[in-house]
Amino acid sequence: xxxxxxxxxxxxxxxALDGLxxxxxRRGGARRAVVEYLGxxxxxxxxxxxxxxxxxxxxxxxxxxxxxxxxxxxxxxLVQRVDVGDGVARFEPVRADHHHHHHLVCDDCGRVAPFxxxxxxxALERAAGRLGYTLEQHDVVLRGACDDCRRGLAPPGA
Amino acid sequence: xxxxxxxxxxxxxxxALDGLxxxxxRRGGARRAVVEYLGxxxxxxxxxxxxxxxxxxxxxxxxxxxxxxxxxxxxxxLVQRVDVGDGVARFEPVRADHHHHHHLVCDDCGRVAPFxxxxxxxALERAAGRLGYTLEQHDVVLRGACDDCRRGLAPPGA
DNA sequence: ATACGTGCAAAGTATTTGCAAACGG
DNA sequence: CCGTTTGCAAATACTTTGCACGTAT
Numbered sequence: 001x002x003x004x005x006x007x008x009x010x011x012x013x014x015x016a017l018d019g020l021x022x023x024x025x026r027r028g029g030a031r032r033a034v035v036e037y038l039g040x041x042x043x044x045x046x047x048x049x050x051x052x053x054x055x056x057x058x059x060x061x062x063x064x065x066x067x068x069x070x071x072x073x074x075x076x077x078l079v080q081r082v083d084v085g086d087g088v089a090r091f092e093p094v095r096a097d098h099h100h101h102h103h104l105v106c107d108d109c110g111r112v113a114p115f116x117x118x119x120x121x122x123a124l125e126r127a128a129g130r131l132g133y134t135l136e137q138h139d140v141v142l143r144g145a146c147d148d149c150r151r152g153l154a155p156p157g158a
Numbered sequence: 159x160x161x162x163x164x165x166x167x168x169x170x171x172x173x174a175l176d177g178l179x180x181x182x183x184r185r186g187g188a189r190r191a192v193v194e195y196l197g198x199x200x201x202x203x204x205x206x207x208x209x210x211x212x213x214x215x216x217x218x219x220x221x222x223x224x225x226x227x228x229x230x231x232x233x234x235x236l237v238q239r240v241d242v243g244d245g246v247a248r249f250e251p252v253r254a255d256h257h258h259h260h261h262l263v264c265d266d267c268g269r270v271a272p273f274x275x276x277x278x279x280x281a282l283e284r285a286a287g288r289l290g291y292t293l294e295q296h297d298v299v300l301r302g303a304c305d306d307c308r309r310g311l312a313p314p315g316a
Numbered sequence: 317a318t319a320c321g322t323g324c325a326a327a328g329t330a331t332t333t334g335c336a337a338a339c340g341g
Numbered sequence: 342c343c344g345t346t347t348g349c350a351a352a353t354a355c356t357t358t359g360c361a362c363g364t365a366t
Contacts, residue, residue, distance in 0.1 A: 144294045
């Protein structure tokens with residue numbers, strides 16, 4: 001008898017809110033807004049982006065609250081901080097189910113793109129094992145020129 | 159007739175100073191001091207650390223000059239910026255000859271330790287190739303507990 | 317001699333913190 | 342209702358910039 005157990009893939013937002021509850025934390029305005037905004041993104045975003053994104057959808061939260069929410073979520077291992085070298089901290093959901101991804105940073109226009117690579121993932125795990133290191137988090141940042149910049153196109157953003 | 163061509167392994171400092179000259183840049187006080195300090199380190203250090211290190215050896219340079227020197231060196235690909243997630247930019251020599259290393263960051267005490275792993279290195283190159291990406295720089299930051307912290311020892315620094 | 321480099325201090329950003337008010341449970 | 346959470350604004354930390362002077366070439 002087969003049952004459709006895996007059909008429900010809870011969103012990261014739902015998982016994160018559960019995580020907050022499990023930790024005995026409240027999910028009022030700011031915290032919830034941050035979780036919901038992050039859950040809708042597919043790559044990392046800065047605190048400012050999060051704040052603006054939330055503002056764009058009607059509500060408004062203080063920057064401080066965004067940082068505090070991110071801090072809390074990071075402690076619970078629900079979000080991961082990603083540093084791409086521009087002095088701005090970025091954050092992204094840690095999705096257990098989803099494939100982990102890493103980051104390509106364009107040296108030219110500064111844009112950040114996600115990528116996944118299974119062999120790399122395995123190499124990382126083996127490396128950690130070899131070092132006797134319990135891998136809590138990891139992040140690979142590769143730098144180079146993105147497709148757009150390589151082709152001499154002006155970056156759309158700036 | 160064999161000549162002892164490879165016996166001289168020029169220090170990174172020497173290479174960096176050459177690089178500066180090649181770029182038509184001067185190597186006066188601050189720039190030279192930064193290069194010499196960095197060349198003597200085996201892992202990444204922050205601008206403040208560099209400044210203090212230089213101060214400790216007699217000379218004194220302004221923070222601004224350290225940042226400017228690092229900026230210049232980074233543009234020449236002589237140093238690489240390393241971000242370990244504590245909001246402080248760190249920098250380290252790019253040693254062509256030497257084996258590239260990556261970073262282990264202790265989630266507990268925050269210390270940064272270098273490590274090398276050949277298979278990981280190869281996996282990175284293959285991944286970049288697979289992505290059609292010209293790898294200019296890369297940095298892997300692994301997070302977890304360092305040996306000291308795992309053993310419940312108090313971190314020596316703080 | 318002269319343009320490049322440097323130091324100082326002031327300015328600019330990103331992030332954190334203190335505190336009273338708001339609100340979730 | 343009560344203690345957590347939030348927003349605001351002030352504080353902090355890091356990094357950058359302007360400008361006058363010093364110095365390598």
